[in-house]
Amino acid sequence: MSPRGGRFARFPHHVLVFLAPATIIYTMFMVYPLLDSIRLSLYNTDGTGAFHFTGLTNYIALMTDPEWSNAFWNALKNNFIFFCIHMLVQNPIGIMLAALLSLPKLTGRTTYRTLIFMPTMLSVVIIGFIWQLILSPLWGVSESLLSFIGLTDWFQPWLGQEGTALLTLSLISVWQFVGIPMMLVYAAMLNIPEDLTEGAIIDGATHWEIFWHIKLPLILPTIAMISILTFVANFNAFDLIYSVKGALAGPNFSTDIMGTLFYRTFFGFQLQLGNPTMGATVATMMFGVILVGVLFYLFVLQRKLRRYAL
Amino acid sequence: MSDIQLKRIDKSFGKVKVLHDINMSVKDGEFIVFVGPSGCGKSTLLRVIAGLEQVTTGELFIDDERVNDVQPRERGIAMVFQSYALYPHMTVYKNMSFGLKLRKYNKQEIDKRVRTAAETLQLTDYLDRRPAELSGGQRQRVAIGRAIVRNPKVFLFDEPLSNLDAALRVKTRIEIAKLHKKLDATIIYVTHDQVEAMTLADKIVVLNNGRVEQVGAPLELYNNPANIFVAGFIGSPKMNFLKSTVASVKNGAVKIRLQDDRLVCFAHDTPANGNDTATLGIRPEHLLLSEEADGLLKAEVDVVERLGDVSYLYCTLSDGTPIIASSPGTSLATTGDVIHLTARTEKIHVFGPDGNAWK
Amino acid sequence: MSKTRQTINSTAIHAILLSYMLLALWPIFLTIINSFKSRKAIFRDPMGLPGVDSFSLKGFEKVLLRSDFEIYFMNSIIVTIATLALVLLLGTMAAWALSEYRFKGNKWLGLYLAVGIMIPIRLGSVSLLQLIVNMNLANTLTALVLVYIAQSLPLAIFILSEFMQQIPQDLKEAARCDGVSEYTIFFKVILPLTRPAIATVGVFTLVPVWNDLWFPLILAPSDKTQTITLGVQQFIGQYVTDWNAVLASLTLAIVPILIIYILLSRHLIRGITAGAVK
Numbered sequence: 001m002s003p004r005g006g007r008f009a010r011f012p013h014h015v016l017v018f019l020a021p022a023t024i025i026y027t028m029f030m031v032y033p034l035l036d037s038i039r040l041s042l043y044n045t046d047g048t049g050a051f052h053f054t055g056l057t058n059y060i061a062l063m064t065d066p067e068w069s070n071a072f073w074n075a076l077k078n079n080f081i082f083f084c085i086h087m088l089v090q091n092p093i094g095i096m097l098a099a100l101l102s103l104p105k106l107t108g109r110t111t112y113r114t115l116i117f118m119p120t121m122l123s124v125v126i127i128g129f130i131w132q133l134i135l136s137p138l139w140g141v142s143e144s145l146l147s148f149i150g151l152t153d154w155f156q157p158w159l160g161q162e163g164t165a166l167l168t169l170s171l172i173s174v175w176q177f178v179g180i181p182m183m184l185v186y187a188a189m190l191n192i193p194e195d196l197t198e199g200a201i202i203d204g205a206t207h208w209e210i211f212w213h214i215k216l217p218l219i220l221p222t223i224a225m226i227s228i229l230t231f232v233a234n235f236n237a238f239d240l241i242y243s244v245k246g247a248l249a250g251p252n253f254s255t256d257i258m259g260t261l262f263y264r265t266f267f268g269f270q271l272q273l274g275n276p277t278m279g280a281t282v283a284t285m286m287f288g289v290i291l292v293g294v295l296f297y298l299f300v301l302q303r304k305l306r307r308y309a310l
Numbered sequence: 311m312s313d314i315q316l317k318r319i320d321k322s323f324g325k326v327k328v329l330h331d332i333n334m335s336v337k338d339g340e341f342i343v344f345v346g347p348s349g350c351g352k353s354t355l356l357r358v359i360a361g362l363e364q365v366t367t368g369e370l371f372i373d374d375e376r377v378n379d380v381q382p383r384e385r386g387i388a389m390v391f392q393s394y395a396l397y398p399h400m401t402v403y404k405n406m407s408f409g410l411k412l413r414k415y416n417k418q419e420i421d422k423r424v425r426t427a428a429e430t431l432q433l434t435d436y437l438d439r440r441p442a443e444l445s446g447g448q449r450q451r452v453a454i455g456r457a458i459v460r461n462p463k464v465f466l467f468d469e470p471l472s473n474l475d476a477a478l479r480v481k482t483r484i485e486i487a488k489l490h491k492k493l494d495a496t497i498i499y500v501t502h503d504q505v506e507a508m509t510l511a512d513k514i515v516v517l518n519n520g521r522v523e524q525v526g527a528p529l530e531l532y533n534n535p536a537n538i539f540v541a542g543f544i545g546s547p548k549m550n551f552l553k554s555t556v557a558s559v560k561n562g563a564v565k566i567r568l569q570d571d572r573l574v575c576f577a578h579d580t581p582a583n584g585n586d587t588a589t590l591g592i593r594p595e596h597l598l599l600s601e602e603a604d605g606l607l608k609a610e611v612d613v614v615e616r617l618g619d620v621s622y623l624y625c626t627l628s629d630g631t632p633i634i635a636s637s638p639g640t641s642l643a644t645t646g647d648v649i650h651l652t653a654r655t656e657k658i659h660v661f662g663p664d665g666n667a668w669k
Numbered sequence: 670m671s672k673t674r675q676t677i678n679s680t681a682i683h684a685i686l687l688s689y690m691l692l693a694l695w696p697i698f699l700t701i702i703n704s705f706k707s708r709k710a711i712f713r714d715p716m717g718l719p720g721v722d723s724f725s726l727k728g729f730e731k732v733l734l735r736s737d738f739e740i741y742f743m744n745s746i747i748v749t750i751a752t753l754a755l756v757l758l759l760g761t762m763a764a765w766a767l768s769e770y771r772f773k774g775n776k777w778l779g780l781y782l783a784v785g786i787m788i789p790i791r792l793g794s795v796s797l798l799q800l801i802v803n804m805n806l807a808n809t810l811t812a813l814v815l816v817y818i819a820q821s822l823p824l825a826i827f828i829l830s831e832f833m834q835q836i837p838q839d840l841k842e843a844a845r846c847d848g849v850s851e852y853t854i855f856f857k858v859i860l861p862l863t864r865p866a867i868a869t870v871g872v873f874t875l876v877p878v879w880n881d882l883w884f885p886l887i888l889a890p891s892d893k894t895q896t897i898t899l900g901v902q903q904f905i906g907q908y909v910t911d912w913n914a915v916l917a918s919l920t921l922a923i924v925p926i927l928i929i930y931i932l933l934s935r936h937l938i939r940g941i942t943a944g945a946v947k
Contacts, residue, residue: 008900014851018766022759022822023782029819030785033793033800040795081943097689100682104591112686115933116693121930123880124897126922129905130696133915141699142714175693183941199395203409203456204383207678213408217399236789237467239882243902259791267887280795287792295786308398 034287040280051277054190058281068278072285074253075261078166082257083171083234086177090224093174094181099211101182102189104197111188120179124239131172132244135159159244162254174242177233181226188222189215221305228297236261240281258286312338312373312386312496319368321354321520328354328418329520332368336464336498336513341490344500345507345543346517351404352500353468355517359498360466361385372463388457389466392473394449396441396456402428403437406455423459430492431455447478454486460495467499471506483509504544508532516540517520530668538665541591547622548661549591550633554605556586566590566660568629572606576668591659594622597635597651599643605650611643625649685771691881697923704728704916717939728917732904735809735914738894740919741900748810748896749879752817756825756874757867759818765855769841779830785823790816791883801888808891816884832866833859871939872933877928897922 020299028035042060043051061066097116102108119127134141135158143155159169200210238259241249247264249256266279314336321329328351336342344352357363359370361382370377372509377385387407396405404426410420428434430452432611441449450470457465470486471479487510490497501507507514508528514541516523516531524536528544535541541549559566566588574590612632616639616652623635623643635651643649660668702718703711710723717723722846732738765778790797797816798807807814834860844854895903901922908914930937 012770012851015770015772017779017852018855022763022826023778025759025815026782026785026819026822029797029800029815030790030793031781033790033796034788035793036796036799037793043834057853068762088839093689098585098688103682106682108683108686113938114931115690116686117934117938118696118927118930121692121876121926122923123882123901123926125880125882125898125902126919127696129901129919130700130810134696134913139712140713144715173784178693179898183938187941193393193395196397197335199389199391199456200408201362201382202360202387202389203460204412205408209412214397224853227921232787232789236791237792248904261847262794269922276795276799281458283792283795285787285866289790293429306399 021299027208037280038284038287041279041284043073043277045275045277058278059285062278062281062285065241071253071261072282074087075258076289078255079235079237081166081230082170082173082237085167086174086230086234087227089171090174091181091223091230094178094226095185095223097178097182098185098189099215101186101213103207104194113183117179117183119176122176124173125243126241127176128243131175132159135168160251162251165245165251166255169240169244172244173237180229184222184226185219188219192218218308221302221307224297224301224305228293228301231293231297232276232290235286235293258282258289262286311645313371314370314464314496314593315371315374316444317371318361319355319358319370321351321363322499323367327366327520329358332522334515334522334525336496338496339496340489340509341497341499341510341512341517343507343511343513343519344498344515345502345504346523346545350517351428351520352502356466356468356500358499359464360387372469386463387466388460388462388464389468390453390457390470391532392469393560394453394473396449398441401438401440401445402433402452402455405441405452406459409460411458420459423461424455427455427458429488430458445526446637447476447482450474451454454489463496465493465495465497470499471501471503482509486510497528502536505546506546514544518543522628534667535591535659536667538589538591538661541659541661541667545593547594547634547636549593550597550635551565552590552592552627552631552633553666554588554590556584556588558584560604564660567608570608574606574655574658587663589661589665591661592653592657595655596653597633598653599635599637599641600650602653604652606652608648608650609635611629611645611647611649614644623649670788674841674905681832692918697927701920703921704913704920705742708913711931712917718883725913726911728911728915729921731908731911731914732918732921734759735908736900736904737895738897738900738918740893741895741897742921742925744894746818748813751810752821752878753871753874755814756821757871760822760825760830760870761863761867762855763822764826764833765859767826768830768833782823782826785820786827790820794883794887798887808816808889808894810889810894811895813884813894816888817878817881821878823901824873825870828933829863832863837860839945868936868938871935873939875929904946 020063028168032252040051042053042055042139044054044057062072096279100106100266101113133139135142137155137157143152146155156164158164197210198215200214205213212265234260237257241255241257241260247260247267247269249260262279265282266274266276316334319329319332320327329503332355344355353386354363358365361377361380365378371383372387379658397408400408406424406427407420415423421640424437425434431454433448433451433455436452441452444452450473454656463612467486469662471482474482483506486499490510499506500511501544511528513525514528514531515525518539523543524531524540526534529542535544535549535602540549542551549611552564552568554568557565557573559565562577564576564577564609566591567573597607600606607627609627611623613624615622615624619639621637621639621641621643623637625633627633633651635649637643662668699715705719705725706717706723707727708718709715710725714723715775719725763782767775767782781928801812801816804812838923840858840862841854843857849857853866879896880898881896882898882902885894885896887903889895890899901918904918905915
C-alpha cells in the first residue's frame with residue numbers, strides 16, 4: 001500500500017470503491033422501498049392525492065372492516081392452504097425422488113435429475129398457461145388420458161370450479177417446483193459419506209431403513225431450509241394465479257392469495273380504484289407473515305436441528 | 311465353524327479388472343491379513359467378502375454355503391471401516407445397538423450385549439456421548455464394539471488403524487490382537503502396513519495388481535519370499551537387490567557373478583544357464599561387516615542412521631547400486647568409509663529372470 | 670432369491686423415476702408438438718406428432734404478425750444481460766471486500782446485504798413504483814435492470830463471498846508482497862479464480878429475471894418495453910381462443926430457456942450440489 005493510503009487504513013478507499021455501488025443500489029431499490037412501504041401503510045390518500053398520517057387505521061380496516069377484511073382473511077386462508085399443499089405434496093415427493101436418485105449404482109442418474117428439474121426453469125406464466133390448456137375441457141387432452149386408464153367420468157373442469165380451483169393451482173405449482181427440494185435434498189444426501197450407508201448395510205439395514213434411520217435424520221436441517229424457502233415463495237406467489245385466473249382470482253375469489261390481493265388493492269380492478277396506501281398495508285402484512293416464518297426458522301429450527309459434521 | 315473359501319474370483323469395474331483369479335481359504339478362528347500397496351485390490355477383495363461388491367466371476371463360500379448372491383446382512387459378517395462410519399446423530403449406545411435393533415432382538419438382550427462389549431472396550435463411560443465428542447481412539451473402539459455386539463462369524467477390518475497417530479496405532483494393534491484371542495473369531499484384516507501385517511497375522515496374503523503374490527505365515531514370508539515383490543514388501547528396511555548373472559552351472563551347483571567378479575556358489579537344482587540374469591536379495595540385517603578378503607561386497611558409506619541398538623548404513627556399491635546394511639549400535643562406521651560386507655549363503659535369496667525365487 | 674429381489678427393486682426404482690420424468694416433460698412436449706400442427710389436428714389428435722398433413726406454422730405466423738415478439742424478445746435479452754453483467758461485477762466486488770478486508774461494521778454490512786435473500790423485493794412495490802416514476806424511469810428497461818440488480822445482489826454476494834473465503838490467503842499475500850495494487854489483485858488474481866462460482870451465480874440470477882412477470886407488469890408495461898414473459902401473458906390474454914397462436918407463443922417462450930438450460934445445466938446442478946446454497 002502507498003504510504004499515503006496508509007494514513008486512512010481504518011477504511012481504505014479501495015474498500016469503499018468495492019462496496020459502494022452494490023450497497024447503494026441495494027439500499028435504494030430494495031431496502032428503501034420496503035421501509036417506505038411500511039411508512040406508507042400508516043397513511044391515507046384523499047381525492048386530491050395528498051397523504052395523511054392515520055396510524056394503524058389501515059390495519060384495523062384490513063382486519064375488521066368487511067369491505068377489506070373478507071378479502072384479507074380469505075386470501076390469508078387460501079395462502080395457508082396453498083402452502084400446506086406444497087409442504088404435504090411437493091416436499092415429500094422431492095425428498096422421495098432425491099432418495100431414489102442418491103441410491104448407489106443407479107444408472108441414468110444425471111439424465112433423470114436434469115429432466116425432472118426442467119419445469120422448474122420455465123416461467124410460472126408459461127407453466128400456468130400450459131396446464132390451463134391441458135386441463136381445458138375444450139381441448140380434451142386430460143379427458144382422453146383419463147379414459148385411457150378407465151376414469152372417463154372422473155374428469156371435471158377442475159380449474160373452473162370453486163371447490164377444486166385452488167387445489168388444482170397448488171398442484172400445478174407443486175409440479176413445477178418439485179425440482180427444488182429434489183435438488184437440495186439430493187445435494188445433502190451426496191454429502192453423506194458412502195461408508196456410513198455401507199456400514200448400515202453391514203449392520204443389516206435395508207435401503208428403506210437406511211433412508212429412515214440414517215439419511216433422513218442427517219438431512220433434517222436441509223428439510224427445514226426447504227420448508228422456509230417454500231414458505232417465503234408461497235406467501236410471495238402471484239404469477240401463477242394471475243396468469244391462469246387473472247387479478248380477480250376466480251371463481252368467486254376462491255384462488256385469491258396474498259399476492260393477488262396485494263395487486264388488486266394496489267392497482268384496483270373493475271370499478272374499484274387502486275389504493276396505494278392500502279396496497280402498502282397488504283404488503284406489510286405479507287412482510288410480517290414472511291418475517292415470522294424466517295425468524296422461526298432462524299431462531300427455532302436452525303438452533304434445534306443440529307448439523308452433524310460428516 | 312466359519313470357514314471362508316474363495317474360488318477363482320475375478321472382479322472388474324467396467325473395463326478395469328481389479329481382481330484376477332483369487333483363490334484362498336480361511337480357516338475358522340484364523341487372523342488373516344491382506345497386505346499390499348495402495349490400489350492392489352485388497353480393499354475390493356474385502357468388500358467382495360462383505361457383499362458390498364458383487365464378484366464378476368468366481369464363487370465365494372462362507373461355511374460351505376455359496377454366498378455370491380447373499381445380501382451382506384445375511385452373511386454373518388461385521389465390518390470395521392477405515393473412517394469408522396459411525397452414525398453422527400446417534401449416541402455410542404445407539405451406534406452399537408443399531409444392528410441388533412434392526413434384527414429385532416429384545417431390549418434386555420441388546421442391553422446386555424452392548425454393555426458387555428462396552429466393558430471389554432472400556433467404553434462404559436461414553437455410552438451416552440455422540441461420536442463427535444469422542445477422541446479418535448474412542449471412535450475406533452466404538453466401531454469395533456458395533457461389530458462385536460453382533461457376534462458375527464467373521465470380522466472384517468478395513469485399514470482400521472490408519473486414522474490414528476503412531477503411538478495409539480501400536481497400542482490399538484495390541485488390543486486387536488488380544489481381542490482376537492479373547493473372541494476366538496475369524497478376522498480378515500486389510501492394511502498397507504507390513505509391520506501391522508507381520509505382528510497381527512496368523513496368515514498373510516500379499517496382493518499386488520489384483521493378484522495374490524504369496525500366502526503364508528509371517529515368518530514364512532520373511533524367510534522364504536516367493537518372488538521379488540514379496541521379498542521387497544515384507545521386512546523393514548527393505549531387502550537389498552543386486553543385479554547379477556549366472557557364471558556357471560555344474561552338478562547342481564550354481565555360481566553367480568557379482569560386482570568385481572566375485573562369485574557366490576549355491577547348491578541348486580533349478581535349471582539355469584550361464585549368462586542368465588539373476589537378482590540376489592539380501593536383507594540389511596543379514597549383511598555383516600567383514601575383512602576385505604572375505605568380503606562379498608565393497609561399498610562406500612553415504613549416511614549412517616543411528617537408532618541406538620542398531621545403526622543403518624546407507625551405502626553405494628561401485629556400480630552405483632544403493633544398499634542398506636544394519637550393524638550393531640556400537641559400529642563406528644561413518645560417512646565416507648569404505649566397508650566390506652558379506653552374508654551367509656543360506657541368507658541370500660536368488661530370483662530368476664521372471665522374478666520368482668529359486669527354491 | 671435375493672438377486673431377483675434386487676433386480677425387481679431396481680426395476681421399480683427406474684419405473685418410478687421414469688414415470689415422474691414423463692410427468693415432468695409431457696406437458697412441455699405436448700405444447701411444443703401441437704404448436705406445429707393445424708388447428709384441426711390440435712383438436713383431433715392432440716397426442717400425435719405433427720405429420721405431413723397436420724404440419725402447420727400458422728400459429729407462429731399469427732404470433733409474429735399480431736404482436737411484437739421480436740421486440741419483447743430483445744427487451745428480455747437486454748434486461749437479462751445488463752442485469753447479469755452488473756450483478757456479477759458489483760456482486761464480486763462487494764463479496765471480495767466483505768470476505769477480504771477487516772473493517773469496522775464488516776459483519777453488520779454482510780448481514781444487511783443478506784437480509785434480501787429471504788425478504789422478497791416485491792413487497793416494496795408501492796414505494797418502488799413511486800420512486801421509479803419520480804426518477805422518470807417508468808416504462809423503461811433501465812428501471813427493470815435497477816430493480817433486478819437490487820433483487821439479485823444479496824444471493825450473489827452471499828454465494829460469492831462464501832466461495833472467496835476459500836481462496837488461499839497465500840495467493841493474495843504473495844501478490845501484495847510484489848507490491849500489486851488492491852484493484853489489480855482483484856481483477857487479475859481473484860476474478861479468474863472465482864469463475865466456477867460466477868457460473869452458478871449467473872444461472873441463479875438469469876432464470877428469475879428472465880421469467881419474472883411482476884415488475885414488467887407494474888414498472889414497464891408499455892408496448893415498447895414488454896419483456897417476453899409479460900408479452901406472452903398479454904398476448905394469450907388477448908387471443909385466448911386462438912389455439913394455434915397460443916401454443917406457438919408458448920413454444921417461442923419455452924425454447925430459448927430450454928436451450929440455455931441444456932447448455933448450463935451442468936453448472937447449475939454442480940452449483941447446487943456443491944453446497945453453494947445452504
